[in-house]
Amino acid sequence: MLKKIKISHLKQVISPSIVHIHVDQSLNAKLLSIYIYTSAVVSLIGGSDRHLYKMFRVVLAALTIIALVNGETCESPEFKVVSHSTRDARLTAESAAQLEITVKCKNGKQPGTLYADINGQVIPCAQTPTAPGKYFIGVAANTHKELASGRTKIKLYDDDSYSALRKARTEDATKAVKPFGQVELNHPGVSYGPWLPSEFFAVCTFGLVWWAAYRERSKILG
Template identity: 40%
Template sequence: MAATGKVLVVIGLFLLPVLTYGDTCLAPHVKSQTYSTPEAIVSTETVLIVEFTVTCKNGLKNINLYADIGGRTLPATKTSEANKYQISITDEHKKLPSGSYNLRIFDEEGFAALRKAQRSGESTDSLKPLFTITMSHPGIWSGPMVQSEFVAAMSAIVVWWLAYTARSKLLA
């Protein structure tokens, strides 16, 4: 009887980390803020940044999260504040056009299933994320059609021409 008790204690000690590590965030409440590059004049790439706070119903904190955006997987970076994360996406302006982007956020268990589906060539659309954040990117502004320096130069030429023709009329 004593040996059985010791075996159960040893088994319990091995299962305890597995049971505590495998917690899943229940009923996540998400608050998010998004940012996207507004203009192409000062940047060479479009940047999309999503910052979000996750509060789990079961009080789970500091979980590892991963994002899937259009088949591209990225880890969510934990910030210094508890349960606050950030995801940054950068690419060429042409590859991130204006529109709405859905960021599917997975925990470690969901991310493992996502990677397994990607490796086997299966569709990942059927996988249920922990939650989804929708980001609207209005596109980038490439600047005015005509540069202000050109308008100033043309205005100066027109003023000079008007003054020259008026002077020619006065002298004639």
């Protein structure tokens, strides 16, 4: 007969720090928790029930394979960034910018969700099912001055690093979290210049000079 296994007995076998499962854990962490529980059950069952013991061993092996496959993370990520931002201050009183980030991993494993840290504010990156490996970030400002011109560094976090970032309680602990990567937002700034481009004035000036020269030439020949 299979002896009864109490949850309290399992908690004695497994470390209390592992028993507690946080709600923001990734799939790999949940698989690891299931793996540990199954290992504990197998060790407690022992040889009391041969068939049940074999079944748990098969489940344990399957969880091991799944954990290894899903545990593969993106290696040596490369980032390609295309940015668009407000350029003309005469058309709108607000500024906005958008980044299109393409992530390419050396081992071909794409990260799941990415989070962007923009000046201390962390927001999730948008994704589209039709373009795997591409992530989008939108930034909006009420005034043109709020969106700083120049290059702004943006830290990117994947699920694991973002989980570590959320658990950090102090400023030093936050700085110690290694981001998944870093990109830059290049915003040249907005223009307050005239409505007509400078090329238009150049063409008009050239036309006036040519017309004046032609008129003087006509007077001389006449």
